[in-house]
Amino acid sequence: MGEVKETDLAKPFFVIYVVWHPSFELGKRISEAIMQHFRRDLYKNIVGGAGIPVVFRSACMPDHDIPISINPEDSEASAIIALVDDNLSESGGWVNYVKSLSEKTGESNKTGFNNLLFPVSFNKEALHKADLVEQAFRWDLWAGDDKDRVARLISELTYEFCRMLRHHLGQLENPSSNNLENYLKKVQIFLSHSKHDSDGTEIATAIRRRIHDGHGLSSFFDVNDIPAGLRFDEVLLAQVRISSMIAIHTDSYSSREWCRKEIIEAKVWNVPLVVANSINNMDERGFPYMGNVPVVRLGYDATDVSRIDIVISRLLDEVLKDFLWRCQTHEIKKQLPRKAFLIPRPPELISLSCVPEAPGQDDADSTDTILIYPDPPLSTEEERLINRVSPNVQLRSLAEWKAGATR
The missing domain is CATH 3.40.50 (Rossmann fold)
Incomplete structure (x- = not known):
């Protein structure tokens, strides 16, 4: 270490x-x-x-x-x-x-x-x-x-x-x-929503309007922001990776292929993410990868500006924590062992699919992979589940890693 x-x-x-x-x-x-x-x-x-x-x-x-x-x-x-x-x-x-x-x-x-x-x-x-x-x-x-x-x-x-x-x-x-040009660049928010029901589009439009009205933020809304001539799938996935995301969870959200792809891409790239709960009736099958992030009750009334402001503010908190983590661990990153990786939120099962292969890694290398994440440490039941799926992965909060905790 x-x-x-x-x-x-x-x-x-x-x-x-x-x-x-x-x-x-x-x-x-x-x-x-x-x-x-x-x-x-x-x-x-x-x-x-x-x-x-x-x-x-x-x-x-x-x-x-x-x-x-x-x-x-x-x-x-x-x-x-x-x-x-x-x-x-x-x-x-x-x-x-x-x-x-x-x-x-x-x-x-x-x-x-x-x-x-x-x-x-x-x-x-x-x-x-x-x-x-x-x-x-x-x-x-x-x-x-x-x-x-x-x-x-x-x-x-x-x-x-x-x-x-x-x-x-x-x-x-x-x-x-x-x-100054770099400083003035706006923080980008990707509005992930389902167009299969009217609530999703209406709420996304209302959030976009509120973002542009007051916070000096920038939003990505595929209806308006994909340039003509480009492939929408390439633009969407590329944009997710460089943005923070509000996932507008309406009744049809989990059933839409591209909504699920956007969530998975956000998780893989560890972008700041907040789920805005706008269920009107029910979600037939909840999408499992929408967990492990803040969930804010927004409702399905697109005119409720006060709730929209709460969602935006909560996302900004996540963006701030992400930049703090990345700044504070910048020097630590240079000192990590070959198979240790920093992630900006508590690990979950999808985190296992996001770990890049270390240079020179092969089957003969028995060194455990270490995922280092912000404090506090995971609960025992969460850690046991991940270790059951991948026993060669060590999970350490930053404080645990600094203290030299190993298996």
């Missing part, structure tokens, strides 16, 4: 900071919601509850009217969320504090987009007084109550974090990939 370098563990990979004036009561509630989501909810099944570190900057230092400074270089990547309200914008010390963060992130990003400042505007005048050069989230222009706006802010932040980590991963794999 390869060993992880000490320097890899000494520096946090990605840290979220939230800055708000101590007199801004709503700011405290928003910050707590951000912490709950990214530190706890996003990884609530992880052993120990460890998620993305979220650090608050609101309490002022003794004999000072501003908090402790933030150094973006303390982590590999960082996001600083500044909640800009009247309390902050009317305090010269706080305005200077936030502007200093803008200067620090700007300086560090001369070599990339690993540290960004995200202002959140609560009114136009406060944003103008703060005089920041970064594009702001316009809380003051969003519809709904505070709960609705918090949910939207978290979803919008998640998308921007996906962009940050995708770009960071690109730099790790190819240092010359650092440019």
Whole structure:
């Protein structure tokens, strides 16, 4: 087993900071919601509850009217969320504090987009007084109550974090990939649906419309997006491999050959996947490979925008976790034994068909294949089933593998 370098563990990979004036009561509630989501909810099944570190900057230092400074270089990547309200914008010390963060992130990003400042505007005048050069989230222009706006802010932040980590991963794999054009590429969502019943097409169209309206995402919808002259089967399967996927599970979905092919392709290529449950009456025979991923109740009402937003947000969470996994294991991948493979979700039976043959592998090689996956470890009954089918495959969570666990 390869060993992880000490320097890899000494520096946090990605840290979220939230800055708000101590007199801004709503700011405290928003910050707590951000912490709950990214530190706890996003990884609530992880052993120990460890998620993305979220650090608050609101309490002022003794004999000072501003908090402790933030150094973006303390982590590999960082996001600083500044909640800009009247309390902050009317305090010269706080305005200077936030502007200093803008200067620090700007300086560090001369070599990339690993540290960004995200202002959140609560009114136009406060944003103008703060005089920041970064594009702001316009809380003051969003519809709904505070709960609705918090949910939207978290979803919008998640998308921007996906962009940050995708770009960071690109730099790790190819240092010359650092440019604004690569950063601005949209995260692609493949809408897998059955056209055999009206619900599937209507819901897919409604999700596509919502994606294009608000999140800056890109969707692939075969009716509209397959260029004339190309073979639809080649385009569909190629697109699945480079996208995240929402599988719209209507009554006829499991019975459609191409829906099943799209799911299997998504599983084989380990793309982020969420199943939107839109069963109206019943599914005659549930497709077994739709498991092991989040399932969100969407319903079959294509006009229910609030449920569509929940599905999209849940998919963005999966995309973020995927990029985090790939970034955090980039160096580990170089240290793996020949027959050890990293997979971004807990293994299942279909995972056995996705393991590539290691170079030089032959029948005389008795070394077990090792599948390394995100914590927590599989349940005993799941592991026993996979081992019954393939006894020469070892299943290890990342923590188990780092600790040297072997059979």
